[in-house]
Amino acid sequence: MSLSTHLSLVGRLKAGGSAADWELFYQKYGGAITAFARRMGCDDHEAMDVLQETVMVVMRKLPNFDYDPERGRFRNWLLTIVSNKAREARRRAHVDRLVSLDAESSESGALHEKLPGVETAAPGELERNWRQALIESALRRMLEDPRTNNETIEVFRAVALEGRPVAEVALQHGIKENAIYQIKNRMMNRLQALLSDMEQGGIEMEA
Numbered sequence: 460m461s462l463s464t465h466l467s468l469v470g471r472l473k474a475g476g477s478a479a480d481w482e483l484f485y486q487k488y489g490g491a492i493t494a495f496a497r498r499m500g501c502d503d504h505e506a507m508d509v510l511q512e513t514v515m516v517v518m519r520k521l522p523n524f525d526y527d528p529e530r531g532r533f534r535n536w537l538l539t540i541v542s543n544k545a546r547e548a549r550r551r552a553h554v555d556r557l558v559s560l561d562a563e564s565s566e567s568g569a570l571h572e573k574l575p576g577v578e579t580a581a582p583g584e585l586e587r588n589w590r591q592a593l594i595e596s597a598l599r600r601m602l603e604d605p606r607t608n609n610e611t612i613e614v615f616r617a618v619a620l621e622g623r624p625v626a627e628v629a630l631q632h633g634i635k636e637n638a639i640y641q642i643k644n645r646m647m648n649r650l651q652a653l654l655s656d657m658e659q660g661g662i663e664m665e666a
Contacts, residue, residue, distance in 0.1 A: 469533050473521050484514070487657055490596035491589075492541050498588040499545040509544045516540050534658040538589045597653035601646065614639055615646040 468487065471480050492513055496506035517540065524536060602612055614632060617623045618639060629636045 469521070472517075473524060475522075481514075481518075484517075486600075488537070488596075490599055491592045491657065494595050495541055495589050495592035496545045496548065498592060499542070499549065501545055501548050505548040505551075509541065509548050512544045512547075513537075513541050516544070538585065541589070542585050593654055593657050594650075597650055597657060601650055601653060611642055611646070614642045618643050619647065 468480060468483055471477075472484065489510055492510045493503075493506040496509040497503070501509060517537070525532065601607070602616070610632060614628055617628045617631075618625060625636050625639045629639050632639075
């Protein structure tokens with residue numbers, strides 16, 4: 460096993476990283492960043508802009524970032540960048556809308572008075588939105604993992620996501636109820652590991 464597998468993804472990127480490392484960054488955080496942007500009011504196009512602009516900032520500033528995985532600083536640092544870029548995207552959309560409306564009306568002053576500005580979310584709301592975006596992204600990555608067999612995914616969806624009774628799911632799949640609980644617990648542990656990995660910029664699951 461090479462030394463690089465012992466280093467966190469963020470640690471490798473901070474040291475320069477490779478194209479494969481940046482591709483992994485996209486895989487790990489792209490879904491969460493776009494999901495967060497949509498929660499902040501961005502449409503799909505704006506969310507993709509937020510992703511691209513966030514990555515550009517990370518590439519430029521990460522070499523000078525004081526990385527400390529034990530303190531969870533990467534999570535807070537990345538959240539700050541993403542939330543700023545999401546606000547910028549909404550502000551641009553707001554301005555574009557004003558320009559478009561002004562082009563159709565001579566009452567530009569009235570339009571500026573009627574259209575609301577871009578609001579800044581409270582820190583607690585940002586944290587909740589980011590956490591939910593991470594959960595959605597981690598869940599999607601886990602369910603789309605080709606290494607997980609279809610029955611395991613179906614059982615987990617039925618019990619954990621749809622809330623169906625364990626006895627009903629066990630009967631449907633022809634397995635014992637205890638096996639259902641084991642599948643659910645195993646998948647929940649994997650989900651938590653993915654979340655921790657994403658929050659810390661830690662060692663990827665494949666290492």
